[in-house]
Amino acid sequence: MSRLGTITRRSFLVVSAAVVGGVAFGYYKYQQDPANPLTPAKGETIFNPWVIVRTDGVTVITPRAEMGQGVQTTLAALVAEEMDLAWDQVRAEHGPASSAYTNFVAAGASLPFIDYRDSRMKHLAEGAMDVMGKFLGIQATGGSTSTVDAFVRMRQAGAAARYVLVQAAAKRLRQNPMALKTEGGAVVAPDGTRLSYSELAAEAVGIAPPSEPKLKDPKAWTLLGKSLPRLDMVAKATGTAAFGIDTRLPGMLFASVRANPALGGKMQHVDATAAKAMPEVKAVVDLGDAVAVVATNTWAAFKALQTVQVTWGPAPYPETTDAIFAEIAKAFDAAPHGTLRDDGNVDTALAGAKVVTSEYRVPYLAHATMEPMNAAALLKDGALTVWAPNQAPTVIRDKCAAAVGVAADKVTVHTTFLGGGFGRRAEFDYAVQAAKLAKALPGTPVLLTWRREEDMTHDFFRPGAIARMQGVVGPDGPVALKAAVAAPSVLASQGKRLLGMAPPGPDKILVEGFYDQPYGIPNYRVAGHVSDVAVPVGSWRSVGNSHNAFFQECFLDELAHEAGLDPVAMRLKLMGKESAVAARVVETAADMANWGTPAPTGRARGMAFCWSFGTPTAEIIEISQSDAGIKLEKMWIVQDVGIALDPRNIEAQMTSGAIFGLTAAIQGEITFARGAVEQQNFSDYDGLRMPQIPLFETRILQTNPHLSGVGEPATPPAAPALANAVFALTGKRIRALPLNKVVTFAT
Amino acid sequence: MRLSVNGTPHDVSADPGTPLLWVLRDVIGLTGTKYGCGVGLCGACTVHVNGQPTRSCSITLGDLDGAQITTIEGIGTPEHLAVIQQAWIDNQVAQCGYCQSGQIMSAVALLAATKTPTDSDIDAAMDGNLCRCGTYPRIRAAIHDAAKRLQGA
Numbered sequence: 001m002s003r004l005g006t007i008t009r010r011s012f013l014v015v016s017a018a019v020v021g022g023v024a025f026g027y028y029k030y031q032q033d034p035a036n037p038l039t040p041a042k043g044e045t046i047f048n049p050w051v052i053v054r055t056d057g058v059t060v061i062t063p064r065a066e067m068g069q070g071v072q073t074t075l076a077a078l079v080a081e082e083m084d085l086a087w088d089q090v091r092a093e094h095g096p097a098s099s100a101y102t103n104f105v106a107a108g109a110s111l112p113f114i115d116y117r118d119s120r121m122k123h124l125a126e127g128a129m130d131v132m133g134k135f136l137g138i139q140a141t142g143g144s145t146s147t148v149d150a151f152v153r154m155r156q157a158g159a160a161a162r163y164v165l166v167q168a169a170a171k172r173l174r175q176n177p178m179a180l181k182t183e184g185g186a187v188v189a190p191d192g193t194r195l196s197y198s199e200l201a202a203e204a205v206g207i208a209p210p211s212e213p214k215l216k217d218p219k220a221w222t223l224l225g226k227s228l229p230r231l232d233m234v235a236k237a238t239g240t241a242a243f244g245i246d247t248r249l250p251g252m253l254f255a256s257v258r259a260n261p262a263l264g265g266k267m268q269h270v271d272a273t274a275a276k277a278m279p280e281v282k283a284v285v286d287l288g289d290a291v292a293v294v295a296t297n298t299w300a301a302f303k304a305l306q307t308v309q310v311t312w313g314p315a316p317y318p319e320t321t322d323a324i325f326a327e328i329a330k331a332f333d334a335a336p337h338g339t340l341r342d343d344g345n346v347d348t349a350l351a352g353a354k355v356v357t358s359e360y361r362v363p364y365l366a367h368a369t370m371e372p373m374n375a376a377a378l379l380k381d382g383a384l385t386v387w388a389p390n391q392a393p394t395v396i397r398d399k400c401a402a403a404v405g406v407a408a409d410k411v412t413v414h415t416t417f418l419g420g421g422f423g424r425r426a427e428f429d430y431a432v433q434a435a436k437l438a439k440a441l442p443g444t445p446v447l448l449t450w451r452r453e454e455d456m457t458h459d460f461f462r463p464g465a466i467a468r469m470q471g472v473v474g475p476d477g478p479v480a481l482k483a484a485v486a487a488p489s490v491l492a493s494q495g496k497r498l499l500g501m502a503p504p505g506p507d508k509i510l511v512e513g514f515y516d517q518p519y520g521i522p523n524y525r526v527a528g529h530v531s532d533v534a535v536p537v538g539s540w541r542s543v544g545n546s547h548n549a550f551f552q553e554c555f556l557d558e559l560a561h562e563a564g565l566d567p568v569a570m571r572l573k574l575m576g577k578e579s580a581v582a583a584r585v586v587e588t589a590a591d592m593a594n595w596g597t598p599a600p601t602g603r604a605r606g607m608a609f610c611w612s613f614g615t616p617t618a619e620i621i622e623i624s625q626s627d628a629g630i631k632l633e634k635m636w637i638v639q640d641v642g643i644a645l646d647p648r649n650i651e652a653q654m655t656s657g658a659i660f661g662l663t664a665a666i667q668g669e670i671t672f673a674r675g676a677v678e679q680q681n682f683s684d685y686d687g688l689r690m691p692q693i694p695l696f697e698t699r700i701l702q703t704n705p706h707l708s709g710v711g712e713p714a715t716p717p718a719a720p721a722l723a724n725a726v727f728a729l730t731g732k733r734i735r736a737l738p739l740n741k742v743v744t745f746a747t
Numbered sequence: 748m749r750l751s752v753n754g755t756p757h758d759v760s761a762d763p764g765t766p767l768l769w770v771l772r773d774v775i776g777l778t779g780t781k782y783g784c785g786v787g788l789c790g791a792c793t794v795h796v797n798g799q800p801t802r803s804c805s806i807t808l809g810d811l812d813g814a815q816i817t818t819i820e821g822i823g824t825p826e827h828l829a830v831i832q833q834a835w836i837d838n839q840v841a842q843c844g845y846c847q848s849g850q851i852m853s854a855v856a857l858l859a860a861t862k863t864p865t866d867s868d869i870d871a872a873m874d875g876n877l878c879r880c881g882t883y884p885r886i887r888a889a890i891h892d893a894a895k896r897l898q899g900a
Contacts, residue, residue, distance in 0.1 A: 068843030068880045229839065236844030237835040238828070239779020239819030243845060246778035254773055280762070297773035298782070299765050370783055370791060370845040370879050419781070419845030420879050452784045648839055652885070656842060659881030682788040682877060690883040691870035 037098035045201035047164065047209075049100040050079055050157035053201040057089035058185065063101035064150070065141040065391045066094070066232060067421030068656070069711045070649040073230045075150050077646065081223045082158030082216060083165075083197070084182040092231050094415035097393030101139040105149040109142075110491055112340050112508040115614050116518045116579045138498075140392040142426050142539055144613035144709025147645060151707050152215075159213035168204035169195045218643075227648030232417065244389035244416040247376040249445040253282055255437055256301040256449055258308065259290035259458055261676035262315030263536050267291065269311040275304040284308065285440045292437055298449050305451075315675030317534040321464075324672060325361065328466055328531040331486040336527035338506025341515035344523035349480035353472040356562050358555055360469070360735045362547040364670040365462035365540055366677075366685055371419020372455040373430040377438035378445040379404060384411045386435060389418035391426040395498065399428040400435035422660070423539030427460050427497070456685055457677040460538025461670055463488040467514075467551035472523075473559040477570045480523040481555075485511055485548065489530045493537045513545030513610050513716055514552050518579035519571070535672070541660055545612040545716040550665075550737065553608035553720030558733065567607055567724065568595050581640050581704050582609065582616045588699055589618035589638040599728075603633060606725025610716035614708030616640050619658060619717040621694065623725045629744035630726065632662065632694035640701035641708050647700055653710040654698045661718025663688045666745050667738050692747060748812050752777065753821030763809030767801075768792045770808050771818060779819035779848045783877070790876035793849035794818045800856035802875075819848035822855060831855055834893035842880035850876045854890050863894055 038046045038061065045053045052059040062075040072092040080090045095101065162182055169187035170177035172195065181188045186196045218224070235241035260267055270291050272284040280300035285292045291308055295301040318324045375388040377400070384404050390396050393413045401408040418425055434448040450458070465487035472480040491509045492502035507528055515526035540546060560567040568590045575583040586609055590596070599605050599622055607620040621635045637654045644650055667686065671678045679685040719737060726743055727733050734742045748759045752775060761774050766785075771777045771794070780803055783791030787805040794803045795817040823829030828836070831854055841847045850873065857864055857872035864872070869890050878886070 068841075070842070227839075229836070230841075232844065233836050233839060233841055234825045234828075236841035236847050237832040237851065238823060238825050239848040240825060241844050242778075243781075245782065248776060248778065297761070297765070297769055299769035299773070300762070302785075368879060370781075370789070370843065370877070372782065418843060420843045422879075449782065452786075652839070652842060652882075655884055656881040659883070660879070663881075681786060682784050683786070686788075687877050687879050688881075689875075689877065690873045690887065693881070693883045696884055 035100075037096045037100050045205055047161040047205070048157050049095070049098070050154055051083070051161040053161070053197050055198050057091060058083065058085055058197065059091045059093055061095035062092045063095050063139055064103070064146040065415060065418050065421060065425065067141070067391070067418035067425065069653055070230055070646065071141070071146045072232060073228055074147055074646050074649060075154055076231060077223045077228055078150055078154040079158035081221055082155050083162045084184070086184045087223060087228060089185045090231065097139060097397040097413040099137045099139065099394060102137055103140045103145055103149050105145040106140050106143045107138070109145060110503065110508055112338070112506055114516045116516070116582060116611050116616070137394060138392060139394040140426060141421070142391055142423060144615070144711045144713060146709065148614065148707055148709055155215050156213050159215055160209035163209045163213050164204040164207040165197050165200050167207045168200045172200070172203065224645050225643070226646070228646055230649070241417050243371050243419045244376065244387060245371055245374045245419070245447070245449055247387040247416065247447055249376070249378065252376070252445045252447055253294050253296065253441065254298040254301050254449065255292050255294040255446050256298065256305050256451060256454070257287065257290050257292040257433055258305055258310065258454060260312040261457055262312055262674070263458065264534060265315050265675065266313035267310060268313050271309040274307040278304050280304070283441060285437055287433055287436050290433065292433065292448065294437060294441060294446055302451055317675070319675045320673055321671040324533055324535065325464060325466065327533050328464060328486050328488065331529035331531040332468065332484060334529060336484065337510070337530040339525060339527040340506060340508065340511055341524055341526040343521070343525070346480050346482045346523040346525040349472055349523035350470055350482060353480070356471045356473065356559060358469050358558060358735060359466065360551045360554065361466045362464060362550060362737045363668070364464045364535065365664055365668045366456055366459045366670050366679065367420070367422045367424035367540060368456060368685055368687070369418075369420030369422060369424055372452050373424075373450040374448055375431040375434035376445060376447040377434040379438040379442045382406060382410060384435060384438060385414070386411065386431055387414045387416055388431040388434070389416045389425060390428070390431060391418070391421050391423075392428065395428050396431045399432050403432045404435050404439045422541040423543070424459060426539055452682070453680045456679055456681060460493070460536045462540030462546060463490060463535070463537040465547040467548075469551065469555045471555060471559045473563040473565075475563060477563070477565060477573050478521050478556070478559050481521045482525050483514060483552070484527045484529060485514060485551065486529040486531055487547070488533045488535065488537050490537050490539060490543055492530065494539070509544040511544060511548060513548035513612055517552065517611055518582040518616070519574040520576065520578045521574060541657070542612055542712040542715040545610055545712070546661070546664070549608060549610035549612070549716035550719040550723065553610065553717065554723050554735070557606070557720070557724040557727065571609060579616070582611060584701060584703060585609070585616045585638045585640050586618045588701065589620050589636050592638070592697055592699060593620040593622070593636045595620065604725050604729035606721045606723065606728055608717035608720035608724060610713070612713045612716050614704075614706065615710060615713035616704070617713045617717055619714070619721040621721045621725050623722070623729055625729060626746050628746040630729065631746045632692065635694045635696050637696065637698045637714055638701065639710065639713060640704040641710055642702060642704035643707045644700045644702055650700055650710045651698050654714045655696045657712060657714025658696070658718045659688060659693060661715040662722060665719035665722050665737055665739055667740050669738050689747070692745070748808050750811055750814055750816055752816045753818060759808060761808055763807060765808045767794070767803040767806050767808060767811060767816070771803060777818050777820055781845055781848055783846065788877070789846070790853060791846045791849040793852040793876065795852060795856060800853050819851060822851060830896050831858065831889070831893045834889040834896060838885050838889040838892060840882050840885040840889050842882055846876060846878045850878065850886055854886070854893070857890065858894055858897060862898060864890065
């Protein structure tokens, strides 16, 4: 703890008073400052940045990106619960880009706290979160933070709206507000008189709500804690949900783009003579680092773009995968960027002992969202409108404003549904390209759609990473674990793009999922080495946890095997004094999977654990050998989320996250040749298909003392659980992903 | 070129080499059918051509004169849901939702051919439809559910 405190004090900037002042997560601050960004349409009344009362119900502004995780439904339920709305009266919208919707919890997520022993909220309250003051104004969806960030704020927004509506009813009915109840979107008087929120709204709007509106006792919840029908489900089952790629405006033209396959290399020469001669082509636009064709339909733009001859400059990084990894490995030779865990004395413990030594590595990975990158934009009368499926609307606004040369307040961002995000849409490249096209064709709306091949080859990838580990294990379990992880820094790569600088302080993301695990290994050191390989890297579902859980959980399996210990029992012992919550998660999974009894003949099991984004997760997978290859039979997943706001939706994220992790573990790999990404489409970078999926059994626990997110935590344990199962089945200890380079899986 | 889309005739004058996907999306304006890969790998663009499930990215306008096309918009609407769509909603299948039009079109074709599909029938019919969110367990449940409802109807 003291060491952690030292790092925090030394490395981070001065704390902002607004954040420490005790109202940071309250509703009041946000209602006062910044201003409410919403303007009412006819028949609407707006109470605060989250609540719009319409004549036929309530629209809740859910300012986090709906990219599949069900966030609109859960955030809307926070407001609806406090307003006593009937669920069929509720609608959700993304709302505008505004600092009113800043994600404060995400801003603190890059801090080197250890969640299982120092609660996230405590750290934030201590003021340690102002790591990057500039990040504070960002409205972003990521880090599995949406519900945590909204949990108090959006309930207070609902409670404040309810308060003023009740006051208005009391005034009209000349009754004591204490005597009035609310239900089904109406205020109800003791005599049964019902006044709907719609009819009260105009009278309520001038009434000041209390600064800290009283919240319901969770025991009285009727929506929260229940599995609600998702608000987006009907639209998504009927093809009527509008994704970015579905944006249609009168007179719209359709565009596509090609950037240098050597990522970040220059565009030296463009010859678009053939494209310009095609009848459907309306314009060829030089975007500086990419060339775009604008045409009457997307297919024509794709086709014309293929005829453009471009001379590309070289990549600013080594040309091949092997050379890139050799460069990453060099980072081990330099002093660590940070040593975020250093318990006991690992060097003394290793000296003279029998040491197990292993090196692990993981490849670069693409996000490969189902909806390829796209955005639409229109520049008209000096104002820019952008339609983008995105995870960071205020970033989109500011970057597009800068690219086009208009003030940020002249930019309107419409956040559409996202056809997958996984971190890819926290970037802004696609939207800036669309904005530049709008500038080239003022007055004409342009929809830019990337070909799948452009999407696959121009990602901000999950970085390749290498871990070197040494361990000593005795009859009671590991006594020493010394680990060093080397990888390019996601935080630095994103920081440079967003702010023009790498954030200060140790790189927590590089070692998250490793240094912060609830293992009481007496001599335990985790160091991070940052490589400056310039392949663009970004947040990929679970970020650093995605590789570190694989490294640590497989190595612990090795140590268990070395000492003849049961991997579950060994972990429970390590967790003993550290975290009862973590131990409960592992025990529950082991019980569900009958870990204590041998797997059926021809089958084997593997387990792994990771505490990420505040959520401890244990996964056990059972696999079998078939003639067609290894088959995934069944997976058990247990999470402790503190408070399960919507169990069915959480379950969906558990299986989704696990499938995402299994996909990458089995077959995910981005490789480079001549500086370009080799994988082009789902032919060489596929996702698992229905026949490859195991059966799932999930359980949600609620003993963790704080609410935590669910979008990412099921991903990290999937790869190590599977790799450990493969070892149990085949005796092959695979230390480099993807697994299908060594063993065959049934398809 | 003359096409029938969801029972409505359309005279389309585009390059005959244009894939049906882009005719539907950019010319006719039916955006429920999605672009995912452009080469028939992901199934997001699945429609029915003369009753057969077809990847609309891989069949061109020139080959479709007189064809009867059904898209997700022709299966049902939010006001008038088809049985399969109701099953999708009741099982809360979709996450990001982008692949779901294609998934439903493949499921409709499966249930038209096989009234009571087994898990392996479903696996075989749905293998060509990729879902990066991993909604497969609920897709399978919704198809079984829809099959039961259609049998009962």
